[in-house]
Amino acid sequence: MTQDYISPVPVEPSAQEPRRFVFVLLNEFTLFAVATATECLRVANRMSGKQLYSWASTAESLEPVVSSAGIAFPVDIPFDEVTRDDTLIVCGGLNIQSNSTAKTMGWLRKISRQGVKIGSLCAGAHALAKAGLLDGHRATIHWENQDGFIEDFPEIQLTRSVFAIDRNRFTAAGGTASIDLMLRMIADDHGTGLSNAVADQFIYSSIRTDQDFQRLSxxxxxxxxxxxxxxxxxxxxxxxxxxxxxxxxxxxxxxxxxxxxxxxxxxxxxxxxxxxxxxxxxxxxxxxxxxxxxxxxxxxxxxxxxxxxxxxxxxxxxxxxxxxxxxxxxxxxx
Missing domain, CATH: 1.10.10.60 (Homeodomain-like)
Known part of the structure; x- marks a missing residue:
């Protein structure tokens, strides 16, 4: 069997290679959002011909975490193996209030004091807000969760965009917005040439920015x-x-x-x-x-x-x- 060969896409150098993303899995997290985010990282490595990114999952227990689709996912590392050089992505979904547990909120506050970049996918923004990590930052969340978010956290500047990046915080609305966020991060790290190549692999012909709204008119x-x-x-x-x-x-x-x-x-x-x-x-x-x-x-x-x-x-x-x-x-x- 022959292995397909892709000519590597030239990439701009990064101060942090490889960059590790750690996905913090909350119970009943949205599977699609996490899958597309990790696939963006995998394809970026493949298209560049380099190990630009690595990724791991973590949770408050080493027991498998069940996604909203009912599929259980293994946990790669415990909380105490996450470092300040990692980029954290909190992944939420159904029943976000009850699944944003005190233990996870306390750990997020603790590690945020080390200056770690922390973001979220889908309803994970609710967990970040509950932990006090979005105070003074722009943020977004899936449109279906916006009414509840505004009532619970009226002081946070909520946008209707597909994703929001504000200093060392970033949030994506979930669904295909995870792709747009990761493509933006890849472009910031290694140039638009690589992010466009990743989008082409996904047959993703319309890359959205943080100025695009989640819903159609x-x-x-x-x-x-x-x-x-x-x-x-x-x-x-x-x-x-x-x-x-x-x-x-x-x-x-x-x-x-x-x-x-x-x-x-x-x-x-x-x-x-x-x-x-x-x-x-x-x-x-x-x-x-x-x-x-x-x-x-x-x-x-x-x-x-x-x-x-x-x-x-x-x-x-x-x-x-x-x-x-x-x-x-x-x-x-x-």
């Missing part, structure tokens, strides 16, 4: 190309705690309330009032699943005048009360 996401409808939906999403009246929404885009009603019926098969209610209830469900906020505070944060009204609307939409929802499913993340 509202019209594109919904398959609706009417510009004024998109503007109204954006306004609704920006005003969940204090809902805007249909007449004000209509006036904001230069149409009558009746015209706005027809627009929603035509494109979304529902009234503006119903669509707005669904947005608010969706936000409420995220907060119930991702935070420890009381039911009353969730209701207030989503624009409901009373817990009873909130409970009635929630049950009508989801077929279960907020109390039973939280009790049966617990809090989870993406």
């Amino acid at each position: 509202t019209p594109t996401r919904m398959g609706v190309r009417h510009p004024r409808l998109g503007q109204v939906i954006d306004l609704m999403e920006a005003n969940i705690e204090e809902p805007v009246s249909p007449s004000e929404l209509a006036e904001s885009v230069g149409m009558s309330t009746r015209q706005l009603e027809r627009l929603f019926r035509r494109y979304l098969d529902r009234s503006p009032k119903r669509y707005y209610m669904e947005l608010r209830l969706g936000r409420a469900r995220n907060l119930l699943m991702q935070t420890d906020m009381s039911i009353i505070n969730v209701a207030i944060a989503c624009g409901f005048s009373s817990p009873s009204h909130f409970s009635k609307c929630y049950r009508t939409h989801y077929g279960i009360t907020p109390y039973r929802e939280r009790g049966s499913m617990g809090s989870s993340g993406s």
Whole structure:
């Protein structure tokens, strides 16, 4: 059997060769985000013809850590074998609050005092914030976790971008954003020639930067190309705690309330009032699943005048009360 040969891509020299990434695996971490990040490092080595990177996994126990896909992963090294020269990536996923344990938070605080570069993938940003390691830094997290993050850590500057790098902290939203983050790091270490070669190997033709947003625009996401409808939906999403009246929404885009009603019926098969209610209830469900906020505070944060009204609307939409929802499913993340 012949081994394929790839002409090495010239790389810019780095002060730290090889650079070791240590993936801190939290229980129920998102498998896809971790797999793509490590694959970027592997392919960078292959395309350069050099051992530019190495990687290892760690966790608070040497027992295998179970990912969100139910696959158990072995742990390579214990916490005390991580050094100040390593780059740490905290990998989170489901049930991020309960999986951000006191032992892991304490260790992260301890090692951060050594000046270690620390980042996160997916919901791992919640663990970094909980440990106090994102104070004064820009950060991002998967869009599904953003509502809960903002409520829990209002002092942290959260962005909607696919990844954020701020001094010795970095965060990626998860999913394919892990690829964009690692490509940026490879480019910073060894030049864009190598990062582009890695992207080509992945057939990844559109590399995003920290200026790109996670989600598609509202019209594109919904398959609706009417510009004024998109503007109204954006306004609704920006005003969940204090809902805007249909007449004000209509006036904001230069149409009558009746015209706005027809627009929603035509494109979304529902009234503006119903669509707005669904947005608010969706936000409420995220907060119930991702935070420890009381039911009353969730209701207030989503624009409901009373817990009873909130409970009635929630049950009508989801077929279960907020109390039973939280009790049966617990809090989870993406």
